[in-house]
Each structure stands twice: as structure tokens, then as C-alpha cells.
Amino acid sequence: MKILLVDNATEIRLVLKDMVTAWAKGLYPIEEADGVASGIEKINSFQPDIVLLDVEMNDGTGFDLLKQLANPSFQLIFTTAHNQYAIQAIRFSAIDYLLKPIDPVELNNSLQKAIENISTKTMQQQLAVLMQQLGNKNEPEKQIVIKDIDKTYFIKMSDILYCEAEGSYAKFYICNSEPIFVSRNLRYYEELLAPAGFIRTHHSCLVNPAKIKIYDRKTDSGTLILEGGHTVPVSQRKKDFVLQLLENR
Numbered sequence: 001m002k003i004l005l006v007d008n009a010t011e012i013r014l015v016l017k018d019m020v021t022a023w024a025k026g027l028y029p030i031e032e033a034d035g036v037a038s039g040i041e042k043i044n045s046f047q048p049d050i051v052l053l054d055v056e057m058n059d060g061t062g063f064d065l066l067k068q069l070a071n072p073s074f075q076l077i078f079t080t081a082h083n084q085y086a087i088q089a090i091r092f093s094a095i096d097y098l099l100k101p102i103d104p105v106e107l108n109n110s111l112q113k114a115i116e117n118i119s120t121k122t123m124q125q126q127l128a129v130l131m132q133q134l135g136n137k138n139e140p141e142k143q144i145v146i147k148d149i150d151k152t153y154f155i156k157m158s159d160i161l162y163c164e165a166e167g168s169y170a171k172f173y174i175c176n177s178e179p180i181f182v183s184r185n186l187r188y189y190e191e192l193l194a195p196a197g198f199i200r201t202h203h204s205c206l207v208n209p210a211k212i213k214i215y216d217r218k219t220d221s222g223t224l225i226l227e228g229g230h231t232v233p234v235s236q237r238k239k240d241f242v243l244q245l246l247e248n249r
Contacts, residue, residue: 004048094145
């Protein structure tokens with residue numbers, strides 16, 4: 001297994017290499033590149049299995065590098081300073097990322113996950129979702145990548161009915177599909193999906209408003225009936241907000 005580090009900052013790259021070298025214990029060759037052009041050249045010659053890729057470099061971005069690769073087959077870990085727009089797009093694609101300054105424990109965990117995922121062969125599809133997020137914000141068929149213990153799912157956002165909190169996990173309800181449990185909490189997905197219009201109707205539910213068919217007033221705060229007959233509670237605190245949204249849509 002071969003590992004490539006792509007970062008334009010020499011000091012950061014050297015520190016990162018020291019951490020990766022300590023983790024690899026001499027078992028894996030490690031190479032470096034300092035930008036988009038040298039990164040592409042090194043990927044073509046070195047053929048890495050794992051690439052740690054800086055988002056912002058002197059001659060372009062990590063996304064620019066990826067756009068110039070025909071069929072990337074490596075596992076990818078982004079390294080970035082806090083760039084919220086980039087991080088949101090990366091989260092949608094379920095590609096791993098590390099915030100600078102990089103924590104050695106988090107780096108070790110990411111490298112271990114990358115090794116475990118080498119055989120999954122989903123990276124090209126995940127990159128397609130990433131580029132979709134970075135492109136046209138209003139594209140109706142945008143996807144989100146979610147993972148359970150065994151599988152990676154590529155879900156159209158328009159097919160999501162709602163997400164439900166299950167302790168520290170979340171449960172996705174999808175049109176014409178079985179529910180999917182994922183090992184992230186509802187707050188994580190609220191941050192991703194709220195900009196796309198999803199609403200928190202209750203502390204345990206995040207709903208796609210396009211799927212709401214009926215507002216049932218039989219209870220004090222009401223219940224939403226979604227496509228397929230799914231029912232979702234509305235909290236007393238969220239009642240006025242939900243009513244206003246439905247009246248104005």
C-alpha cells in the first residue's frame with residue numbers, strides 16, 4: 001500500500017509526513033507533492049492507494065486536481081483549514097477529512113478507515129457527488145452519500161422523506177426503500193440538509209417539506225402525514241413555524 005501527501009505548505013507537509021511515517025511503521029512507502037500540478041504527476045507515476053489532499057494550494061485547489069483525474073481509484077482524505085463551504089460539500093459525499101492542525105489520533109483513525117475501505121470501490125461515485133455539490137446549487141437531483149455498517153448508499157435528496165433520531169444514530173426514511181441506520185446523530189444531518197430546505201419539526205425528526213401531504217390537528221401540536229403514509233410529530237415549540245411554512249409554500 002502506498003500513501004501520497006499533497007500540501008503546498010512545506011512545514012505542514014513535513015509534520016504530516018512524520019505522523020504518517022510513525023503510523024505506517026515502515027510498512028508503506030510515502031511520497032509527497034506540493035500542489036495541483038505536482039500532485040497529478042505524482043499520482044500518475046506513484047499510483048497511490050491513499051491520498052491526503054490539501055484543499056487550498058498555491059496553484060489551485062484539491063478539487064481542481066481531482067477534476068483532472070480520469071478514474072481515481074485511491075482512497076481520499078482531505079486536509080483543510082476551516083472552510084465551511086468545502087467541508088459541507090465533503091460531508092455530502094461522505095469522504096473523510098481532517099481539520100488543520102491535524103490531530104495524530106484523528107489521522108490514525110482516518111488512515112485505518114481508508115485501509116478498510118480500499119476494497120469498496122465507491123470513491124468515483126463519491127467524487128461525483130462532491131463535484132455536484134460544488135457545482136450547481138439548485139440542481140434538483142443532487143445526492144447525499146450515507147453509510148451504514150455494511151454499505152454505502154447514494155441517495156437523491158428529493159427521495160428522502162425524513163430523518164429520525166435514534167440516540168447517537170440517525171434513521172433515514174427513503175421513498176420506496178427500507179430505512180437506513182447511520183452512525184451519526186440527527187444534528188449532523190440537520191446542518192447538511194437545512195440549507196436544502198429540510199426542517200426540524202420535533203427534537204427527534206428532520207423532515208423534507210416537499211413530502212408533507214397533510215397537517216393533522218387532532219393533537220395539541222399536530223402531526224404531519226407524509227407521502228407513503230408516514231407520520232411525523234410536531235412539537236409545541238415548532239408548531240407555529242411549521243404552520244407558517246406550509247401556508248407559504
